[in-house]
Amino acid sequence: NAGVTQTPKFQVLKTGQSMTLQCAQDMNHNSMYWYRQDPGMGLRLIYYSASEGTTDKGEVPNGYNVSRLNKREFSLRLESAAPSQTSVYFCASTQGAQNIQYFGAGTRLSVL
Amino acid sequence: QKEVEQDPGPLSVPEGAIVSLNCTYSNSAFQYFMWYRQYSRKGPELLMYTYSSGNKEDGRFTAQVDKSSKYISLFIRDSQPSDSATYLCAMRRGGGSNYKLTFGKGTLLTVNP
Numbered sequence: 001n002a003g004v005t006q007t008p009k010f011q012v013l014k015t016g017q018s019m020t021l022q023c024a025q026d027m028n029h030n031s032m033y034w035y036r037q038d039p040g041m042g043l044r045l046i047y048y049s050a051s052e053g054t055t056d057k058g059e060v061p062n063g064y065n066v067s068r069l070n071k072r073e074f075s076l077r078l079e080s081a082a083p084s085q086t087s088v089y090f091c092a093s094t095q096g097a098q099n100i101q102y103f104g105a106g107t108r109l110s111v112l
Numbered sequence: 113q114k115e116v117e118q119d120p121g122p123l124s125v126p127e128g129a130i131v132s133l134n135c136t137y138s139n140s141a142f143q144y145f146m147w148y149r150q151y152s153r154k155g156p157e158l159l160m161y162t163y164s165s166g167n168k169e170d171g172r173f174t175a176q177v178d179k180s181s182k183y184i185s186l187f188i189r190d191s192q193p194s195d196s197a198t199y200l201c202a203m204r205r206g207g208g209s210n211y212k213l214t215f216g217k218g219t220l221l222t223v224n225p
Contacts (some may be wrong), residue, residue: 004155005159018176020214022185031211033211040120041201041217042118042200042215042216042217042218043156043215045212045213046223048211048212050146050211063223064219090156091154094211098161099144099204099211099213100145100146100158101202101213102158103157104155105154105155106154106155
């Protein structure tokens with residue numbers, strides 16, 4: 001049982017380049033989330049998708065876009081990467097009424 | 113005032129010590145409280161989940177919630193080097209359609225053999 005799978009694990013971009021971070025879950029969860037984690041800042045919510053076909057902004061959405069491709073997959077896109085987007089990005093999905101979130105292993109992104 | 117405050121540490125203890133980790137919060141609407149453990153270069157994993165005030169025990173771990181004081185704690189008994197990690201508190205409001213968690217910034221714990 002893979003749980004939440006994120007790709008790639010590492011990425012280095014130049015300022016202005018674009019890329020998409022991929023996330024897939026095999027637990028049949030309805031809700032999915034994208035967070036960024038920075039030293040001293042904790043986990044901050046970028047976007048979330050309460051169910052297939054819906055997406056909503058979180059705390060820090062600027063500079064990002066998301067697509068809920070189907071129930072399993074939720075992607076995060078950086079259209080024009082900036083050094084301030086250097087971070088570790090985590091995808092999570094939620095189980096049932098308790099809304100316990102299960103996290104992927106993360107993508108470490110550096111923007112030069 | 114931040115919605116959730118957590119002392120970032122770092123906290124260093126000898127093996128076998130009792131560890132106390134704490135968070136305070138300001139939003140009285142929070143009803144569900146969680147502790148996540150995050151090993152270095154890994155994703156957070158759920159450690160404890162509690163609803164409303166009271167204690168919950170799971171092996172060496174005890175989660176405590178005091179809603180009147182807006183204060184939650186995680187106690188680790190007989191701490192082991194394998195407990196060395198960052199511990200994140202998280203909480204959310206009630207209601208079936210409320211999906212968002214609010215996290216503390218995490219406390220880095222090191223247990224020395």
